[in-house]
Amino acid sequence: xxxxxxxxxxxxxxxxxxxxxxxxLTALVLLVSIPLGFYLAAVxxxxxxxxxxxxxxxxxxxRGTPIILQILLVYSLLPSLLNAAAQAAxxxxxxxxxxxxxxxxxxxxxxxxxxxxxEVFRSSLTAIPKGQLEAGLTCGMSAFKTYLHIIVPxxxxxxLPGLCNATVNLVKGxxxxxxxxxxxxxxxxxIAASYGYNYLEAYLDVFLVYLILCTIIQLGYAVLEARLSxxxxxx
Amino acid sequence: MLMSIRNVKKNFHHTQVLKDVSLNVxxxxxxxxxxxxxxxxxxxxxxxxxxxxxxxxxxxFNGRTLSLASASKKEIAAVRKQTAFVFQNYNLFANxxxxxxxxxxxxxxxxxxxDKAKKVALAALxxxxxxxxxxxxxAHLSGGQQQRVAIARAIAASPDVILFDEPTSALDxxxxxxxxxxxxxxxxxxxxxxxxxxxxxxxxxxxxxxVFMADGVVVEEGRAEEIFTAPxxxxxxxxxxxxxPEEYAAAVLI
Ligand SMILES: Nc1ncnc2c1ncn2[C@@H]1O[C@H](COP(=O)(O)OP(=O)(O)O)[C@@H](O)[C@H]1O
Ligand SMILES: [Mg+2]
Numbered sequence: 001x002x003x004x005x006x007x008x009x010x011x012x013x014x015x016x017x018x019x020x021x022x023x024x025l026t027a028l029v030l031l032v033s034i035p036l037g038f039y040l041a042a043v044x045x046x047x048x049x050x051x052x053x054x055x056x057x058x059x060x061x062x063r064g065t066p067i068i069l070q071i072l073l074v075y076s077l078l079p080s081l082l083n084a085a086a087q088a089a090x091x092x093x094x095x096x097x098x099x100x101x102x103x104x105x106x107x108x109x110x111x112x113x114x115x116x117x118x119e120v121f122r123s124s125l126t127a128i129p130k131g132q133l134e135a136g137l138t139c140g141m142s143a144f145k146t147y148l149h150i151i152v153p154x155x156x157x158x159x160l161p162g163l164c165n166a167t168v169n170l171v172k173g174x175x176x177x178x179x180x181x182x183x184x185x186x187x188x189x190x191i192a193a194s195y196g197y198n199y200l201e202a203y204l205d206v207f208l209v210y211l212i213l214c215t216i217i218q219l220g221y222a223v224l225e226a227r228l229s230x231x232x233x234x235x
Numbered sequence: 236m237l238m239s240i241r242n243v244k245k246n247f248h249h250t251q252v253l254k255d256v257s258l259n260v261x262x263x264x265x266x267x268x269x270x271x272x273x274x275x276x277x278x279x280x281x282x283x284x285x286x287x288x289x290x291x292x293x294x295x296f297n298g299r300t301l302s303l304a305s306a307s308k309k310e311i312a313a314v315r316k317q318t319a320f321v322f323q324n325y326n327l328f329a330n331x332x333x334x335x336x337x338x339x340x341x342x343x344x345x346x347x348x349x350d351k352a353k354k355v356a357l358a359a360l361x362x363x364x365x366x367x368x369x370x371x372x373x374a375h376l377s378g379g380q381q382q383r384v385a386i387a388r389a390i391a392a393s394p395d396v397i398l399f400d401e402p403t404s405a406l407d408x409x410x411x412x413x414x415x416x417x418x419x420x421x422x423x424x425x426x427x428x429x430x431x432x433x434x435x436x437x438x439x440x441x442x443x444x445x446v447f448m449a450d451g452v453v454v455e456e457g458r459a460e461e462i463f464t465a466p467x468x469x470x471x472x473x474x475x476x477x478x479x480p481e482e483y484a485a486a487v488l489i
Contacts, residue, residue: 131326134286138320139340140392142312149339153330231330231372 008201011192015205018188019213025102025174025184029109030167036110037117038152044122055118062115067108068176074108075101075180105177113170120162124155157228164221168214175210185209236295237262237427238396243292243303245278252278253289254451260396263425267432267442267459271474275451276431277323280398283429284320285311297395316345319389321399325381327373333360333384334369337391345392359387363417379410386417390426397421399430435479439463447471 044055062070083095128151136146178187186206193202238260245253252275260266268276281287282303283294289303297317301310328336337356341347347355360366363383373381382402389397402418403411415437422428422441432438438445438459445462447455447470455468466472 129326131322131324132328135320135322135326135328136340136344137286138284138315138318139388140312140316140344141340142344145343149343150328150330157330232374 003204004198004201007196007198008205011189011198011202012205012208014192015185015189015202015209018183018185019209021102021177021182022171022174022184022213025105025109025177025182026167026170028106029113029170032110033113033117033166034163036114038121040114040118041121041125042147044118045125059115059118062112063119067112067173068179070112071105071108071176071179074111075104078104078107101177101180101182105174105180105182109170109174109177112173113166116166116169117163120159120166121155124158124162125151127158128154153228157225157232160221160225160228164218164225167217167221171213171217172210175206236260237264237297239295240283240303241293243279243282244290245275245282245287246290247278252451253282253292256292256448256451256453258429258446258453260427260429262395262427264427264444265422265442266429266444266446267438268429268446268448269432269435269438269474270448270454274448276448277400279448280320280400280429280431283398284315284318286320316392317395319392319394319397321382321385321389321397321402323401324405325373325378325385327381327385327388329373332370332372333365333376333387336373336384337388340388341391355391356387359391360384362390362420363387364413377410378406379413382406382414383417386414386421390421396427396429399428399432401431401433403432403434433478435463435475447474449474 040055040058044052047055079096079099082099086093086095132150132154133143133146136150137143141149174182174184175186177184178190181187189202189206193199236259238258240256240258240260243253243256244251256275256279258266268279270276278287282289282292285303285306292303294301294303294314296314299310299313301314306314327333328339331339334353334356337359338349338352341352341355342349357366357369360369363386365380365383365387368376368380368384371380373384376384386402399418403414406414411434415434418428418430418437419441430438430442440459442459445456445459446453447462447466447468449470455462455466455471462471463475466475
């Protein structure tokens, strides 16, 4: 068996054109999931039984079901629901044309990543000693200000490895977005392959692109972690 | 009277940790609270800054009377701004430098302008001999240094009373004196302080008033000399004998 290197080179460049979609999907999802996850983690820790159980239920639902099922569920349910809602509201728009599959993918992955990050932030918030809050209060700061200046920055430093994990999983996970006809790295690779049946070459290209992206992301987090944790470093 | 605390009660689950504790503090007083461990000393201090909600009791403070069991958020915030707390394990903000540990409360808690806060904070650090470590993070300071920064943080906002909860018990023995030295200076300058301590020498030399607590009640209180040389209660005598065997034997012989 021989690899068609010329095809592989061309496709390698082509596959990078999907990286934009993959990365913007990832960035958009993180932008919503990080603050939301932090908020839900705080809610889970400090709210009454009902609300914190609701958050817990959401987290275990997401963790306990395969993501591919979540994708299929949202992709077959959400457009019809939205369409029905639009018609009920008397809008004469076709939701199926109006909303790009990209946005459905963003919804699924946001729901998914938010749940994972809620757990990451919950454990990092519990890792911050209670004395930090008490010190803030006795210095005349409100609980909110103490969270803002003291507890969240410390929890974020603790959460970085988990956050890195979630980001890398998200980048890799978005490869399933091709199921929703989103043109990400994976989809571009598959389409290229199907022209000449050069599946192996195309998949190797996709493989390489993900490997490079994830390596860069992990290096980025390592730098960030070193910067955000200067206060913890031993001299 | 600067602070008059009456009938503080506190239960944890079904144990009564504070049974009926009262205390009067005049401006410039240094009150030392001594007593065996588990007697409720920490809980008492924590109730005064509302880190623990008392089940009963009230406090006159700065001309205002408030309930320790049901003070409003506003009242709690006001008390916390007029008092300061020094913790046994320092509780410095781990992500802030020594200087920022002092400024963050001044700026975000007391609404002081940033450059003024920095000046005030540097002066406070100077006072505890930590100005040269202003840019160090707590993780890079010894226990004694951390506690001195914590004291700087406490005095910076010029509180009316500073509460100390065994400020030297977490320290290695050789670091205790640097912290006690700072506290003695504060005492000499007329800072009003309530100090829970096991350092009998400090209590004897610096306190204007000594309170002996056991099992959630004040067993005996009085001037330091009275308590240490002529305790009236058997319970106090036994405690001092246990904690100061040699000195106590000598004192009794005199
Ligand atoms: N948060 C808490 N929950 C349950 N029991 C507590 C709590 N804090 C203190 N206690 C109990 O209250 C009693 C008094 O504790 P404390 O005020 O720390 O005493 P001291 O400072 O005099 O050693 C102890 O028996 C302790 O176990
Ligand atoms: Mg104690």
